[in-house]
Amino acid sequence: xxxxxxxxxxxxxxxxxxxxxxxxxxxxxxxxxxxxxxxxxxxxxxxxxxxxxxxxxxxxxxxxxxxxxxxxxxxxxxxxxxxxxxxxxxxxxxxxxxxxxxxxxxxxxxx
Amino acid sequence: xxxxxxxxxxxxxxxxxxxxxxxxxxxxxxxxxxxxxxxxxxxxxxxxxxxxxxxxxxxxxxxxxxxxxxxxxxxxxxxxxxxxxxxxxxxxxxxxxxxxxxxxxxxxxxxxx
Numbered sequence: 001x002x003x004x005x006x007x008x009x010x011x012x013x014x015x016x017x018x019x020x021x022x023x024x025x026x027x028x029x030x031x032x033x034x035x036x037x038x039x040x041x042x043x044x045x046x047x048x049x050x051x052x053x054x055x056x057x058x059x060x061x062x063x064x065x066x067x068x069x070x071x072x073x074x075x076x077x078x079x080x081x082x083x084x085x086x087x088x089x090x091x092x093x094x095x096x097x098x099x100x101x102x103x104x105x106x107x108x109x110x111x
Numbered sequence: 112x113x114x115x116x117x118x119x120x121x122x123x124x125x126x127x128x129x130x131x132x133x134x135x136x137x138x139x140x141x142x143x144x145x146x147x148x149x150x151x152x153x154x155x156x157x158x159x160x161x162x163x164x165x166x167x168x169x170x171x172x173x174x175x176x177x178x179x180x181x182x183x184x185x186x187x188x189x190x191x192x193x194x195x196x197x198x199x200x201x202x203x204x205x206x207x208x209x210x211x212x213x214x215x216x217x218x219x220x221x222x223x224x
Contacts, residue, residue: 008151042201042215043154087153096161098144098169101153 002026004102006088011108012078020073020105022088030091033099034062034073037085046073046086075107083109113137117202117216124192124223132187132219134202142205143185144213145169145177147198154201160185192223 003025012018022032031050035043049055049064049071061074075082085106089099118133136143141162146154156169160179174196176188185204189196199220205213 004153042217044215045212048212089154096159096167098156098159100170101146101155103151103153 002090002092002100004088004090004100006086006102006105008103009106009108011110014078014080014109014111016078017074017076018078018107020075020086020107022071022073022102024069024071024088024090024102026069026090026092026100028093029066029069030093030097031099032062032064032071032091033087033089034071035087035089037087037104039084043087078109080109080111083107115202115204115214115216117200117219119219120217121220122222124189124221126192126194126223128192129188129190130192130221132189132200132202132221134185134187134216135183136185136204136214137183138204138206138214139182140204140206140214141182142207142213143179144203144205145175145185145187146201146203147171147196148201148218149198157187157200189221194223197221197223 005023034046037043047062054063059076064071085104087104088102091097091099115136144159145157155171158177160166199218202216203213
């Protein structure tokens with residue numbers, strides 16, 4: 001089976017930096033996704049990591065450590081519009097490698 | 112540029128009724144998926160398809176059926192609706208398997224009373 005853990009909720013201040021963690025325990029590993037989902041809307045793709053290390057994309061960065069079963073999403077220069085749920089999803093052998101999603105982390109950015 | 116289109120956006124069903132949630136994509140994607148999302152929970156995979164004529168069960172398939180007669184369309188059928196099927200349903204597609212970005216529809220909010 002697969003187990004994916006994320007904090008349920010986080011709060012941060014506009015302009016600050018926030019790190020959202022995701023830990024996973026899976027039978028094998030073939031990649032990790034981060035998606036953003038605003039309330040009442042569809043998830044949208046943020047990043048995909050398959051190798052260890054940091055991938056930077058504008059204000060957002062995603063890190064992966066396969067040996068530790070750990071990833072984080074780093075959001076810099078927070079804006080109010082970053083208030084959303086952030087979903088971690090892991091691909092593993094079995095089930096045609098369709099990713100399994102964690103419960104998501106609700107991020108609240110306040111002024 | 113439509114992407115993934117789901118209909119309807121909202122629906123209220125009575126227990127025991129049936130309905131079909133429609134999903135169509137115009138990106139010529141091979142892979143299509145149906146997820147449900149309950150409050151405070153992540154996305155749970157109901158069914159998926161890797162191409163026309165091929166479907167397979169996901170994590171929570173009971174009470175649902177799908178078909179994939181064309182590349183574009185992937186309808187989800189609910190037979191004998193139950194309150195436990197109250198949820199938000201998302202259809203998604205991706206070019207190959209989910210090694211690549213998946214595109215989601217806007218969701219269908221279904222209530223079974």
